[in-house]
Each structure stands twice: as structure tokens, then as C-alpha cells.
Amino acid sequence: MDLIVQKFGGTSLSDENSRRHVLRHIVRENEAGSRLVVVVSAMGRSGEPYATDSLLELIRTNGNALPAREKDLLLSCGELISATLLCSILQAEGIPSVVLTGGQAGIITDNRFGSARITEIKTERIHKLISDGFVVIVTGFQGMTPDGEMTTLGRGGSDTSATALGAALNADIVDIYTDVDGILTADPRWVSDARPLSTVSYEEICNMAQNGAKVIHPRAVEIAMKASIPVRVRSTFSEGEGTLVTNAHALRSQGIWFDKTVTGLAHVRGVTQLGVTNNNGPSDVQLRVFRAMATHGISVDFINVMPSGVVYTVSETDTSLAMELLQGLGFEPNVRRGCAKVSVIGGGMNGEPGVMAVIVEALTNSGIPILQSADSNTTIWVLLSEEDLAEALQALHTAFGLHLTPN
Numbered sequence: 001m002d003l004i005v006q007k008f009g010g011t012s013l014s015d016e017n018s019r020r021h022v023l024r025h026i027v028r029e030n031e032a033g034s035r036l037v038v039v040v041s042a043m044g045r046s047g048e049p050y051a052t053d054s055l056l057e058l059i060r061t062n063g064n065a066l067p068a069r070e071k072d073l074l075l076s077c078g079e080l081i082s083a084t085l086l087c088s089i090l091q092a093e094g095i096p097s098v099v100l101t102g103g104q105a106g107i108i109t110d111n112r113f114g115s116a117r118i119t120e121i122k123t124e125r126i127h128k129l130i131s132d133g134f135v136v137i138v139t140g141f142q143g144m145t146p147d148g149e150m151t152t153l154g155r156g157g158s159d160t161s162a163t164a165l166g167a168a169l170n171a172d173i174v175d176i177y178t179d180v181d182g183i184l185t186a187d188p189r190w191v192s193d194a195r196p197l198s199t200v201s202y203e204e205i206c207n208m209a210q211n212g213a214k215v216i217h218p219r220a221v222e223i224a225m226k227a228s229i230p231v232r233v234r235s236t237f238s239e240g241e242g243t244l245v246t247n248a249h250a251l252r253s254q255g256i257w258f259d260k261t262v263t264g265l266a267h268v269r270g271v272t273q274l275g276v277t278n279n280n281g282p283s284d285v286q287l288r289v290f291r292a293m294a295t296h297g298i299s300v301d302f303i304n305v306m307p308s309g310v311v312y313t314v315s316e317t318d319t320s321l322a323m324e325l326l327q328g329l330g331f332e333p334n335v336r337r338g339c340a341k342v343s344v345i346g347g348g349m350n351g352e353p354g355v356m357a358v359i360v361e362a363l364t365n366s367g368i369p370i371l372q373s374a375d376s377n378t379t380i381w382v383l384l385s386e387e388d389l390a391e392a393l394q395a396l397h398t399a400f401g402l403h404l405t406p407n
């Protein structure tokens with residue numbers, strides 16, 4: 001008998017109609033004889049009554065004056081509401097189900113309130129309940145410290161709850177239900193002919209998620225990857241199979257392999273490029289710059305260290321602070337706001353010559369300057385002006401034939 005973890009996101013639970021679709025997926029797997037653990041996120045989006053952002057909004061008028069521990073108690077309410085509501089839907093259909101909070105489900109975390117890490121999952125209780133025939137509904141995004149304090153796992157953390165439970169229970173698959181048809185070759189709001197992928201490797205989806213694709217939390221993928229638990233990202237609102245995420249080895253052994261070098265594009269906006277020139281010959285300019293950024297918790301990217309100085313990027317939100325710090329150190333930084341980072345991702349590019357040439361050619365033909373670039377064995381990043389983003393994404397998507405259905 002299969003053991004399936006199903007995770008339903010906020011938009012999948014937001015109203016009667018979407019919850020009917022959720023029910024349909026639970027009923028289908030239940031009738032097929034699978035044992036089910038269902039992880040839910042808080043229902044709806046910002047502005048809707050029980051969404052996580054709406055709960056946060058409640059304390060904003062008091063200047064967010066709530067200690068981290070108590071804030072986690074507040075945040076945990078959203079998932080509890082959606083879980084119990086789903087339980088009542090299942091009970092009304094005659095499907096025996098039980099709700100467990102993260103802690104009751106055995107998810108033990110450290111005590112970093114607001115961004116707790118899972119340290120252990122005690123699975124006895126869930127195992128007992130599923131073998132007794134219950135559908136076990138677990139509130140996503142939360143856990144409990146060893147001394148019983150409620151914690152949350154950081155925003156978007158219910159994906160992590162799902163794959164961590166999948167790994168601990170050795171599930172056959174973790175199905176992440178969302179409002180899109182799986183993982184697409186690019187963001188369809190920017191690339192009109194973006195297409196759902198049938199398979200991607202963990203590495204690829206991790207790269208996509210870390211580089212701005214908002215389809216699954218990167219930490220959730222890392223956990224699934226470590227445990228080699230297959231994940232499927234699929235739509236609540238259709239019967240489509242979505243995108244299967246697994247390891248490249250498993251894909252290859254099933255005869256599925258990429259004859260393509262590039263799988264997809266991701267992008268991040270609101271990036272600022274900073275340059276600091278070393279005018280006085282060799283000195284510790286690099287060290288002083290990056291140490292200042294690090295002590296103030298500014299995350300840096302696109303780092304190029306040269307004898308003549310350093311060039312790197314920070315997010316728009318960190319720009320003023322970064323500038324102040326650099327000026328405080330006596331530097332006169334060059335600043336270019338309004339940049340975007342485009343990631344060209346593909347497990348198949350490793351060792352393949354010519355990928356960068358295609359990128360440069362596509363962008364040059366569109367008259368788009370590349371401000372900086374970097375690469376790893378599965379990703380090439382280019383920094384561009386945000387004004388060029390739409391055209392750049394479309395040009396790269398076409399140049400790599402991502403709009404074409406693979407054979």
C-alpha cells in the first residue's frame with residue numbers, strides 16, 4: 001500500500017470551490033487504497049481572513065510588538081483553521097480523519113522562533129493513525145521544541161513540513177498541490193509560451209527556487225533530495241500529473257534524460273549592482289567590504305573580486321544600508337539600481353560547450369547589455385537592467401527552444 005503525502009497550499013484551500021477540488025484529490029488517492037498524510041497551509045492570500053499575512057496584519061497596528069514566541073503562537077492559528085476545516089469536510093464525506101499540529105505529528109525543532117529548523121520527526125503517532133485507516137491532516141509550517149514550545153518554520157514552510165514528513169515516513173511520493181500546472185520553463189507572466197515540464201531533477205528545481213521561481217520552497221527540495229523522495233508539483237484544479245521532481249539518476253534509469261542542455265529560466269528583480277574601486281594599490285579593500293556586509297547581515301551575490309576592486313550585487317532593500325556602510329569605510333561606490341538577475345538552468349549543461357555563446361548571442365541580437373555574469377556547472381546567471389528583463393527572458397527562452405515540446 002502506497003504512502004502519499006499531499007500538501008495543499010493557501011490558494012487551494014481558500015474557498016468552497018477550491019476545497020471541493022482538494023477533496024477530489026484526497027478521495028481519489030484514498031479510494032485507490034493509499035495511506036494519506038495531508039499537510040495544509042493557511043487558507044487564502046493576504047487580505048483573506050485566516051491567511052498568514054492577515055494574522056500578521058492584526059499586530060501591525062501595535063507596531064508588531066509581540067515577542068517571537070507569541071508571534072509563532074499567532075501564526076500557527078492559520079494552519080490550524082484550515083486543517084480543522086478540511087477535517088470537517090472529510091468527516092462529512094464519511095472519510096475518517098484526524099488533525100495533528102506539527103508538534104503532535106512529532107515534528108521537533110530547535111527554538112529559533114519564526115525560522116525554526118526541524119531536528120527530528122517522531123513518526124510513531126502518524127504511523128499508528130494511518131495504519132488504523134485515518135487520513136492524517138497535519139498543520140504545515142510548524143513544529144515544537146523538545147520542551148513543548150510551538151515554533152514556525154519560516155514563510156513558505158509548509159512545503160518543508162510536507163517533504164520532511166515524506167522523508168521521515170519514507171513516503172512513496174510527496175504531491176505538492178498548487179495553483180499552477182507544475183513547474184514551468186519560465187514565469188508565464190513574463191514569457192508567453194512558457195510550458196510545464198514533465199520532469200526536473202532536484203538540483204534544477206532547487207536552482208530555480210533559489211533564483212526566484214516561487215513554485216516550491218528550496219529547503220523543502222533539499223530535504224526531499226537528501227532522502228531521495230520523489231516530489232510532484234501539480235495543480236489542485238486539474239487532473240494533470242504536473243512535474244515530477246526526482247534525481248537525475250532516477251530519471252536516466254527510467255530512460256528519461258535531457259537531450260537539452262537548458263531546462264528553464266528563473267529571474268529575480270530588484271537587484272542593485274555595487275562597485276568599489278581600489279585606488280591605492282593593493283590593500284584589504286575586499287576584506288573590508290565583505291566583512292562590513294557580513295556583520296550587517298547583507299547578503300551579497302554576483303561577487304567579482306579583482307585586483308582593481310570588487311563588484312557585487314545586493315537586493316534593492318539592502319541598498320541604502322550597503323551604501324552607508326561603504327561610504328563609512330571611505331569608499332565611493334558605483335551604484336546601479338534597477339537590475340534583474342536571470343538564471344539559465346539546466347543539469348544537462350555540465351561540460352557542454354556553447355551555452356554561454358547562445359546566451360550572449362540571444363541577448364546581443366536583442367541589443368541587451370549583460371552587466372555581469374557568473375556560472376556553476378548547472379546554472380549561468382546574467383545581470384541585466386530590469387528594463388530589458390521581459391525581452392531578455394523571451395529571447396533566451398526561444399534561443400534554447402524551451403517553448404518546444406520535447407520528444
Ligand code: ASP
Nearest residue numbers: 041052141155156157158
Ligand atoms: N502559511 C505559511 C506562509 O504563508 C506557510 C506556507 O504557506 O507554506 O508562509
Ligand code: MG
Nearest residue numbers: 009010041156
Ligand atoms: Mg504558502
